[in-house]
Amino acid sequence: MEFQKNLLEYISQSLMTADETISVVESVTSGCLQLAFSQMPNASLFYKGGITTYTMAEKVRLLNVDPDEAEECDCVSENIAETMALNVARLFESDWSIATTGYCTPIRNSSYKIFAYFSFAYKGEIVLTKKLELHPKTQALNAQLYYTEFILGCFKSEINQLLILK
Numbered sequence: 001m002e003f004q005k006n007l008l009e010y011i012s013q014s015l016m017t018a019d020e021t022i023s024v025v026e027s028v029t030s031g032c033l034q035l036a037f038s039q040m041p042n043a044s045l046f047y048k049g050g051i052t053t054y055t056m057a058e059k060v061r062l063l064n065v066d067p068d069e070a071e072e073c074d075c076v077s078e079n080i081a082e083t084m085a086l087n088v089a090r091l092f093e094s095d096w097s098i099a100t101t102g103y104c105t106p107i108r109n110s111s112y113k114i115f116a117y118f119s120f121a122y123k124g125e126i127v128l129t130k131k132l133e134l135h136p137k138t139q140a141l142n143a144q145l146y147y148t149e150f151i152l153g154c155f156k157s158e159i160n161q162l163l164i165l166k
Helices: 005-018 032-038 056-063 067-073 078-092 140-165
Strands: 022-026 047-052 096-102 114-122 125-134
Touching: 005 140, 022 032, 022 078, 032 047, 032 140, 047 078, 056 067, 056 078, 067 078, 078 096, 078 114, 078 125, 096 140, 114 140, 125 140
Parallel strands: 022 047, 022 096
Antiparallel strands: 096 114, 114 125
């Protein structure tokens, strides 16, 4: 897996310049974001860590996701992504956090569609949540890699906006 080097360097440099930290919680991307952050120059200066919570039980136990809500939507919704983002930031005491949840294969619970929700939290507030849909014939690994690149690109834009405002 190779990520755009300039994208990783930009995110790394931006977080170091702002003297801010990040943590990640993943479901659908299953560690791809954690891998990307670990590949960034000087990652230990801003990347606090990440977790993969693949099951509903772990999302409920580790991230305080509401079990009834999780059951109702198979743990895949805008609100679940936001809850995950806010709680992983608390868990790692990071300025930023990224959360992903969704499907990389078409199954009955997803109405045979492939999609993901991702959310960014900054200093205890949600700053962006989006749904990303892919063609149902997309291979699982390709879906995970696409989600990861897209999310990193969106994160770069969010950091950009923040630095302009500072």
